[in-house]
Amino acid sequence: MKTLIKIHPTDNIAIALVDFAAGSEVVFEERPITFLEKTKAKHKIALDDLNVGDAVYMYGVLVGKAVKPIKKGGLLTTENVKHQSHVTTGKTETTSWVPPDISAWKDRTFMGYHRPDGQVGTANVWLFFPLVFCENRNIEVLKEVFEKELAYHRPTKHQLMLRNLLKPTSGSELAKEEEPEGFFNTIEVKFITHQGGCGGIRQDSQLLAKLLAGYVNNPNVAGATVLSLGCQNLQIDIFKKALEAINPDFQKPVLIYEQQKMGTVEEMLSTIIKDSFEAIKKADQIQRQPAPLSKIKLGLECGGSDGFSGISANPALGYASDILSAVGGSPILSEFPELCGVEQELVNRCVDDADAARFLELMRDYEKSVVDAGSGFDMNPSPGNIKDGLITDAMKSAGAAKKGGTSPVTAVLDYGEYVTKPGLNLLCTPGNDVESTTAMAGSGANMIVFTTGLGTPTGNPITPVIKVSSNSELAAKMSDIIDVDAGPVIKGEKTIEEMGEEMLEYIIKVASGEIKSKAMLLNQNDFIPWKRGVSL
Structure with a gap:
């Protein structure tokens, strides 16, 4: 087994693959190396004497400079080496590429969810999210309702541990971990919250709109339920334009609700739950089909x-x-x-x-x-x-x-x-x-x-x-x-x-x-x- 490795022929440092005690000696590249300090696996030693200002090379590229003298076999640390990198101003050559042998892979497939725009998902997710942090609580309420009733997450062993601590019983009556019994076949219901959508500069909201639009357009997502307050920077129209910019042929179902137009929280959540459940049931009918690896x-x-x-x-x-x-x-x-x-x-x-x-x-x-x-x-x-x-x-x-x-x-x-x-x-x-x-x-x-x-x-x-x-x-x-x-x-x-x-x-x-x-x-x-x- 190798105990020391140099990655690139031009490197002047090597990586310890095992722990070395100070004074340990090895023969590396037909040269004797003595470890001057205790060196743990994963750390680097100098292969030649390095003076102050000398370049340190690893992977064949400049990765630092010596700021203190380092003797051959000496340990590189944050005290004797500081960051330095090559200055790049433009292309110096066009790199040629020899691809690996793909004869065993070119006809391989995976089983994925095919979307109307030609993308293929590796998951089938219905996504709930807000356009602004003000709606985070409503997202959390929806998460609790859907996850509890759809039996995605039965009590975990840690919840059961606390339950048994709160209500001590005999050993035979201890609560036991249960296997979840999901209501749906292929669909997963997921929820995300965030702290954006308002309060920052407009560019932040626009970037967030692009990110959320990308999530909805991701082939792993079958559809989405989106909550808006109404007065925030990230307006519904901005989100829709971001989605159209990513995919003009977008065809997935997206349900959008604006609280300031809907009255009470109870009325809004009731509507969201009914509408979303029907849409999720339809999305659950999508089945996996073969797809080429090029869709990954x-x-x-x-x-x-x-x-x-x-x-x-x-x-x-x-x-x-x-x-x-x-x-x-x-x-x-x-x-x-x-x-x-x-x-x-x-x-x-x-x-x-x-x-x-x-x-x-x-x-x-x-x-x-x-x-x-x-x-x-x-x-x-x-x-x-x-x-x-x-x-x-x-x-x-x-x-x-x-x-x-x-x-x-x-x-x-x-x-x-x-x-x-x-x-x-x-x-x-x-x-x-x-x-x-x-x-x-x-x-x-x-x-x-x-x-x-x-x-x-x-x-x-x-x-x-x-x-x-x-x-x-x-x-x-x-x-x-x-x-x-x-x-x-x-x-x-x-x-x-x-x-x-x-x-x-x-x-x-x-x-x-x-x-x-x-x-x-x-x-x-x-x-x-x-x-x-x-x-x-």
């Missing part, structure tokens, strides 16, 4: 990353992404702050020069807004990232970008824009896990794969989210949230390609409804819109 729009996400994410889970997902691109599917790479440092590679992969220019413009504008707020992309690694070996933003970014594989970039989209082109799409979102997954679902992702090295329970109300661990220890420790373990790559038991194919097989099973991802089983329905502007 796959969101690529990472969160709670560690020092192994960029060498196991992310590149394996990148290989699955490349296969999907090659068969006509649409992978989506987002989290623009986590692409800092790899801009040149992505620019060179853009098919259209206009997309290359737009990507750089979006990156510059985003970074400027961050700097104006008193921060910077170089402050992106979280304490958890740093603890597990990701000590600069460029280092984190270089590993995060591996999710996007090596395929050409066919489109660059701003937040709220909808994916329409096959091939790899770049979508401008924050690096925040939930804001990013929220945005990808709003741009049409009907599946999301989320890699993690530390563990995170993130899910989405309309799009299945699959969790992939970068290491086997996490998969064993948090087995209730991890679907696929990429740890065998670290242990040398599987190649990146084998792991990527295993992921794609799992994606197909979840997309077909054969199995539910752990986030779905946990009913993890996270939704956080990105608020770009300020409150007024």
